[in-house]
Amino acid sequence: MKKFSIKDFVMITLGIFLVAFGLEYFHIPNNIAAGGVSGLAIIINNFIPALPVGIIILILNVILFAVAFLTLGGGFGAKTLYASFGLSGIMWIMETFFTPVVLSEDLFINAAVGALIIGTGMAMVFNYGASTGGTDILAKILNKYFHVEIGKSLLAVDFVIGITGLATFGITAGLYALLCIVANGTLIDRLIDGFNTSKELMIISKREEQIIRFIIEELDKSCTVLNGYGGYTSEDIQILYVILSRREYIRLRSYIKEIDPKAFISVNEVHEVLGEGFMDIKL
Template sequence: MTKKLIKDYMLITFGIILVALSVEYFFAPNKLAAGGVTGIAIVLNNLVPNLSVGVITLVLNLALFAAAFMLIGGNFGAKTIFASLGLSVVMWGIEKFFNPFAITTDLVIATAFGTIISAFGMAIVFNCNASTGGTDILAKILNKFFHINIGKSLLIVDIIITFAAAMVFGLDIGFYAMLSVIILGITIDRFIDGFNSSKEIVIISDRYEEISKFILEDLDRGCTYLKGVGVYSEKDIKVIYTVIGRSEFIKLKEFIKGIDKRAFITVRESYEVLGEGFMEIE
């Protein structure tokens, strides 16, 4: 097993622990069935209290994986199986040994903090090219048999779950669950963007040789010369293009400031960079 793979599994484990904590200490005690298999488990736990949310989640995930293998071929990676079943095991462990309770009974606070913690954990899992399974499988089944795209299928599944929560726990809790689903989708994307964001830099300077050397040797990053022509001077110029991390940009900016205060620099946020030195193309 490579170092990267070990790192991925460690991050996935950390991510599912965060999701489990959000469910056990914010969602489940306040009956907030905020979509997903854990949402179904919270609703079913109210109907069958002898079965814990963790146990129900495990049974549902096993049933969904079995259905997936029979209906859509079960083309799931090892990371997804690990994350999905691992989440159920962690939840069961919390219920078995830590006697979880509601950290807050204020539904606004529980919805906000539970959703943020869960979104951060799920973003870590997704960023490692895995998923927590569950309703993703239901969405794929809907996609195969009813030709509904995956995004809409996930939304339909989550709406059905939150509707069930409203029927079982009341409209107020149902609306909070729906709010959590909406915030979760938006927040996960923002967290993933934050994990992978880099700075896309374009530099025009007469000292381009020194700057490019600094990027290559001191920052250990690549850069490219783009050919340009100054409109006013009509002279050929070399434009430096590079993609670097935030901390590296601070160093680069200080270096340029020290050798050419007249340099022209543009900076753009890049939310996904694939290739050598960054994330692998998978």
């Protein structure tokens, strides 16, 4: 089992709450089966209305985890198990105690806002090393036994569910569901990039020792010192390489401006940084 910190617990819980809210108040009341186990559960609920969608998701996840255990082994991790069954639990609470109602009569608004909320929640769950199980498991099985790439497998499974939704609920709701499947994948990727964005800096300054001390003592970070050679000055120089959060970058930039306005700073955005001081490389 992977380590499960309090921060992970809080962020994953918030993520699955957003997914549950988007499903219960936007997609489920409008029969938008936008892929995944949740989409399949919406379709099944249409034929067995006595079973709430949250309970159907729970049943499907239990079946899928059992199949995965037999075919892929048991390496799911505590986070994925928590997110998968926690989502069903939150949906059951919403369905039992809050009786979700349609918030808008406009199908486009329901599809778009629901996709935005669900995509944001899923991105938070993925960003903290978990997943909600479901069709991820089917994609891994297809990858193992039929050598289909996981991304393509996941998209294929979701599109089959979307097409089934189209046949069940009609062309309008079905096409919106297919659009949500495409939009969700893109949105999740972009949001994960946004969560993990950092600033990569290369600094050339005659006050490098002061800058290094500021990075270590004030920002509680480290940096790498590279040896370089000035093409114009023909002098040996030292280049500082450091990766910082946006807020830390602003503080360092202000400090360098004060002590060496003629310093050279190159700044790039990086979308994932793993290792000490950043995201755990074991996630």
